[in-house]
Amino acid sequence: MTQPRFARFAIALPLYRVFEYSLDSEDPAPVGTRYRLPFTSGTRTGVLLGASDASDFDPARIRQVVERIDEQAVLDGHMLELSRWMADYYLQPPGEVVFQCLPGYLRGARPHHSTRVKCWKLKLPDPGAIEGLRLRSPRQYEICIALQRHRRGLTALQLRQINPKWHPVVRALEARDMLFWEWVEGGIGHLPAVDLPELSAGQSALLAEMEPRLGSFAVHLIDGITGSGKTEIYLRLIRDRFAAGQQVIYLVPEIGLTNQLIERVRLRFGDCFAISHSGLTELQRYRAWDRFRRGEVGIMLGTRSSLFSQCDNLGLIIIDEEHDHSYRQEDGIRYHARDVAIKRAQMLDIPIVLGSATPSLESINNCARETYHRYRLDHRPTRFAPPRLELVDIRNSQVEFGCGTRVFARIERHLACAGQVLVYLNRRGYAPVVMCHECGWQALCRHCDMRLTLHQSAHSLLCHHCGFSQVVPESCPECCNGEVRHYGIGTEQLEQGLVQRYPDTPVLRIDRDVAGSRAALGERLRQLESGEPCILIGTQMIAKGHDYPAITLSVILDADQALFSSSYRASERLAQTLFQVSGRAGRGDRAGEAVVQTRFPEHPLMQALLRKSYRDIAQELLQERRSFGFPPYARVVMFRADAIELKEALEKLDEIRELLAVTRRFEELTCVGPMPALMTRRIGRYRAQLCLISQDYQVLRSVLSQSMPAIEQLASTSRTSWAIDVDAYDL
Ligand SMILES: [Zn+2]
Ligand SMILES: [Zn+2]
Numbered sequence: 001m002t003q004p005r006f007a008r009f010a011i012a013l014p015l016y017r018v019f020e021y022s023l024d025s026e027d028p029a030p031v032g033t034r035y036r037l038p039f040t041s042g043t044r045t046g047v048l049l050g051a052s053d054a055s056d057f058d059p060a061r062i063r064q065v066v067e068r069i070d071e072q073a074v075l076d077g078h079m080l081e082l083s084r085w086m087a088d089y090y091l092q093p094p095g096e097v098v099f100q101c102l103p104g105y106l107r108g109a110r111p112h113h114s115t116r117v118k119c120w121k122l123k124l125p126d127p128g129a130i131e132g133l134r135l136r137s138p139r140q141y142e143i144c145i146a147l148q149r150h151r152r153g154l155t156a157l158q159l160r161q162i163n164p165k166w167h168p169v170v171r172a173l174e175a176r177d178m179l180f181w182e183w184v185e186g187g188i189g190h191l192p193a194v195d196l197p198e199l200s201a202g203q204s205a206l207l208a209e210m211e212p213r214l215g216s217f218a219v220h221l222i223d224g225i226t227g228s229g230k231t232e233i234y235l236r237l238i239r240d241r242f243a244a245g246q247q248v249i250y251l252v253p254e255i256g257l258t259n260q261l262i263e264r265v266r267l268r269f270g271d272c273f274a275i276s277h278s279g280l281t282e283l284q285r286y287r288a289w290d291r292f293r294r295g296e297v298g299i300m301l302g303t304r305s306s307l308f309s310q311c312d313n314l315g316l317i318i319i320d321e322e323h324d325h326s327y328r329q330e331d332g333i334r335y336h337a338r339d340v341a342i343k344r345a346q347m348l349d350i351p352i353v354l355g356s357a358t359p360s361l362e363s364i365n366n367c368a369r370e371t372y373h374r375y376r377l378d379h380r381p382t383r384f385a386p387p388r389l390e391l392v393d394i395r396n397s398q399v400e401f402g403c404g405t406r407v408f409a410r411i412e413r414h415l416a417c418a419g420q421v422l423v424y425l426n427r428r429g430y431a432p433v434v435m436c437h438e439c440g441w442q443a444l445c446r447h448c449d450m451r452l453t454l455h456q457s458a459h460s461l462l463c464h465h466c467g468f469s470q471v472v473p474e475s476c477p478e479c480c481n482g483e484v485r486h487y488g489i490g491t492e493q494l495e496q497g498l499v500q501r502y503p504d505t506p507v508l509r510i511d512r513d514v515a516g517s518r519a520a521l522g523e524r525l526r527q528l529e530s531g532e533p534c535i536l537i538g539t540q541m542i543a544k545g546h547d548y549p550a551i552t553l554s555v556i557l558d559a560d561q562a563l564f565s566s567s568y569r570a571s572e573r574l575a576q577t578l579f580q581v582s583g584r585a586g587r588g589d590r591a592g593e594a595v596v597q598t599r600f601p602e603h604p605l606m607q608a609l610l611r612k613s614y615r616d617i618a619q620e621l622l623q624e625r626r627s628f629g630f631p632p633y634a635r636v637v638m639f640r641a642d643a644i645e646l647k648e649a650l651e652k653l654d655e656i657r658e659l660l661a662v663t664r665r666f667e668e669l670t671c672v673g674p675m676p677a678l679m680t681r682r683i684g685r686y687r688a689q690l691c692l693i694s695q696d697y698q699v700l701r702s703v704l705s706q707s708m709p710a711i712e713q714l715a716s717t718s719r720t721s722w723a724i725d726v727d728a729y730d731l
Contacts, residue, residue, distance in 0.1 A: 006055040009046030010098035016712035032073030036066040105286030119153035119184040161270040200381040222355040224377030226583020246315025253324035276302035322354035358576040387592040401497030402489035419552030428511040429453035431486035438482030447684040466683040510538040549588025638728035639690040643720040646686035653690040663706040669694040
């Protein structure tokens, strides 16, 4: 008779607990394996966390698992340990965190089949026979030599690296009975060493300084101006990891312009990398995850969640544009991919390299505290330094579709010199405000506290937060006799205006409305690559991560709104955006210029942007943060609630506040709220927040560890739900 064993499972539910079921002891599954589990009336997928012979619960009431889904574990021990750390640090429900670490494709009960790969091996290692091929058949000789070096064999993918027309050559060798193939599972080794171009003196010096520190865990920040060649350093580091038989995770922000980077990586490493980003299907992302897991590819190049790729021999994590906001996940499990990546590197005792031209204040502060190593790249390998920002005052200027006359003059001068021009306007659509001239009615979202944006090509008014759309009314829906007018400029209107003004120049718009179409985006990028004069209009998608040497002018329209934002991060973000956008210009053999159009040229931040480097501005902003007691000099934990009525959301947070207030040390921290969130109504629900701030993280941790057991019992319902946000990004 088999003895029941008891096993703990993670289930993706917003509950602060794991679930216990009984197992057949005949079934010695490793932790990280998925099971189908009976749950209320149906079934759920769970991930096995551990098993034991005894249970604290009444054995008679513990239900038996339905069936095992996987042959092998889908999460390895290290990923389970990382998910435990995340659940503990971010105070998130442990089951949801475990499922966050899985590719979306495997979060249900879909089977995971370890893919088998054909692998060719050398049959008889007779050096004479191979040598005999050297002159008679150089192509066959080449492949034999490669196989001699790779005794574990080479896959079709790897053979293609050696010879794109490898197949007939391998067939011929099979006919000579010199090769055979077999199915192989799991890792299959790496590519031969790759040749990379010469580095500049600055790049070489940086690598020489970093290399001795790469043997174990350390955080390295490459603080290099735009266009200084950070990517070339990453590629060099990757090649060296390959040579040591290790794999690399390479994270980039969620942007549409990674094509250039993908091409660059392909040029150097052939097909030895997998790509994962939100534009791919779940199946595509799962395949990328599996290829990396099996060791078929050496690089996982992807956005935030690619951090959760697993493999046996991770040797390095790279986070490019580490300051970028898209590394922070704000829905579901709240975490910062940079911070989790640093923890992961520490657990594995491997190095992690962060890079940015405009590092986050957090990272700069960590360098000052000497927890990170900081390296500077102050020169571009090309002839020209990044342009200095110039302010264009438009207070007394004539303005047409958002551009003043001086901006037009500048654009025309650059086009006449065969330059490409980039115009940055971070607002998609045609116009952000639609209202009635008679009664003052405004087009507002039915579900959010947001204005609707006019999208003229789609003949609709669209909410950028929830996607709600409606047709443009012919007359005012409120007073019926007013005329509906629009105000303000979006990229769609700017495009239309520039096309009319410059009919002979291609005008390319890149924003989320265009990026959905791969074909349209590809065509625009080819135009940019051609180097012919053109105007590129775009939102934050064009602010970073690309390198088009023909761009000689960057124009930033409407930076002013950030000057009066209530967010304490607004100044940091504005400085980062302006330095990134201006840094797109002058990367080739012509000097670049960058102009910022403003109605507030005397504003202290505008003056600082004009005169100072990003590093100096960052130092001043850090001083400001210190004096106000804001992060990184304080830690913030935010409780958020949302409900059908605002009152209910506030009440839920009142309950939480009461549980916090009875803890020891509560008096030592600052507690603000409950109060309505900045955008109170979003997607049909009212939102409120309760904010805890302390300069001493131990105080926060102590208050939370005393109160969380009780807070966790407060169930979220469909009427009122709550969540906790550790290291909240915005207040
Ligand atoms: Zn009206
Ligand atoms: Zn909305």
